[in-house]
Amino acid sequence: MSLRASIQQGVDEAFDAIDDIAKMVTFIRKTDAGFDFSSREKVDPESCYVVCKCYVRDTEDNSEVIKKRLMLKTIDIGDITAFDSVEIDGIKYRLGPNPRDDSFVVYVDVYNG
Amino acid sequence: MGKYTNAEEQAYSVFALAEWKAEDILTFPANYVGKDITKDYIRVQVIPSGEGVNRISVSGILMVDIFVEAGKGTKALTDIADKLDLYLCNKSFKTSGPSVTQLFNSSLQLRGLDQDNPGLYRGVYSIPFIYTEVPQ
Numbered sequence: 001m002s003l004r005a006s007i008q009q010g011v012d013e014a015f016d017a018i019d020d021i022a023k024m025v026t027f028i029r030k031t032d033a034g035f036d037f038s039s040r041e042k043v044d045p046e047s048c049y050v051v052c053k054c055y056v057r058d059t060e061d062n063s064e065v066i067k068k069r070l071m072l073k074t075i076d077i078g079d080i081t082a083f084d085s086v087e088i089d090g091i092k093y094r095l096g097p098n099p100r101d102d103s104f105v106v107y108v109d110v111y112n113g
Numbered sequence: 114m115g116k117y118t119n120a121e122e123q124a125y126s127v128f129a130l131a132e133w134k135a136e137d138i139l140t141f142p143a144n145y146v147g148k149d150i151t152k153d154y155i156r157v158q159v160i161p162s163g164e165g166v167n168r169i170s171v172s173g174i175l176m177v178d179i180f181v182e183a184g185k186g187t188k189a190l191t192d193i194a195d196k197l198d199l200y201l202c203n204k205s206f207k208t209s210g211p212s213v214t215q216l217f218n219s220s221l222q223l224r225g226l227d228q229d230n231p232g233l234y235r236g237v238y239s240i241p242f243i244y245t246e247v248p249q
Contacts, residue, residue: 035141038129040122042145084146 008075011104015073018055025054025070026087027077052076056088057107066112068093071105080106116171120244121159123206123214124175128157136196153181153189155197161244169246175201175216177238183226190236194221197238212246 001009015022027050034043053076057069068088077083080099085092093110100107114122127133128140139154156178163172177197181189198219206214219240227233 035145036129037125037140037142040125040142 007104011073015053015055022053022055023088024051026051027080027083028085028087028092029083050077050083054086054088066093067096068110070108070110072108074101074103074106077106080108086110116165116169116244116246117161119208119210119212119246120161120171120173120214120242123208123212123244124159124216124242125157126206126208127200127204130200133200138193138196153179153193155179155193155238159242163241165243166245167248169248170244172241172243175240175242177240179236179238180227180230180233181236183232183234185234187223187234187236190223190234191221194219194236194238197240201240210246211249212244214242214244216240216242 029048029050035041036043052072054070054072057071059069060067070086080095080101083095085094087093088110091112093112096109096111099109125142133140139152141154141156143156143158145156158176158178159173160176161171161173163174165171179190179193181187181193201216202219204216206216217240219238222237222239224235224237227235
């Protein structure tokens with residue numbers, strides 16, 4: 001087994017092991033549809049959805065903003081920067097800047113509102 | 114509408130023209146989040162920061178950030194600036210009502226590699242404007 005396959009297997013086992021600590025969340029991707037300068041509004045994009053298993057590492061709630069740190073498998077999501085938002089427990093969060101992706105696991109901060 | 118909205122509407126109207134769209138230069142406003150931009154593009158913002166001739170008028174600068182591929186010289190950037198001049202320099206725009214936005218002469222600054230994306234080279238095209246509305 002190659003080193004990459006071996007690491008991927010370890011990551012898969014870890015995500016299997018956390019079982020119900022993980023959540024199924026829905027990442028929402030919006031196809032860029034441009035901007036209409038006559039109406040001065042963004043053209044409504046088409047959305048597509050990817051459901052994947054995600055571990056919420058921690059949550060910060062400072063009464064104005066809720067920030068969650070998410071960890072998920074790269075193989076489940078692909079390019080995280082293609083997504084705009086994520087729905088967790090029925091609440092929509094915006095993806096924060098600078099997600100980290102080591103090609104096995106993606107770490108991303110998300111914010112409500 | 115107020116002077117800020119009207120000034121923006123009139124300044125943006127040029128980028129809604131079919132002729133501008135035919136130039137095939139991707140055009141976005143400030144505070145726009147886009148994805149997968151793989152060609153040269155511009156980012157437009159109206160900065161109504163100056164005084165007007167009356168309380169319902171305002172002056173300011175129309176700033177256009179021009180982003181082109183880094184490492185290939187400045188030709189693409191100046192080409193875009195010249196095209197902007199054709200549509201903006203010494204032009205007046207009017208949408209509806211007793212108001213007009215008048216643009217003056219432009220200038221171009223080369224700012225070097227973009228801080229957020231060093232794969233892009235950035236220039237700033239700016240052109241002062243006056244939005245004037247006559248009280249009814």
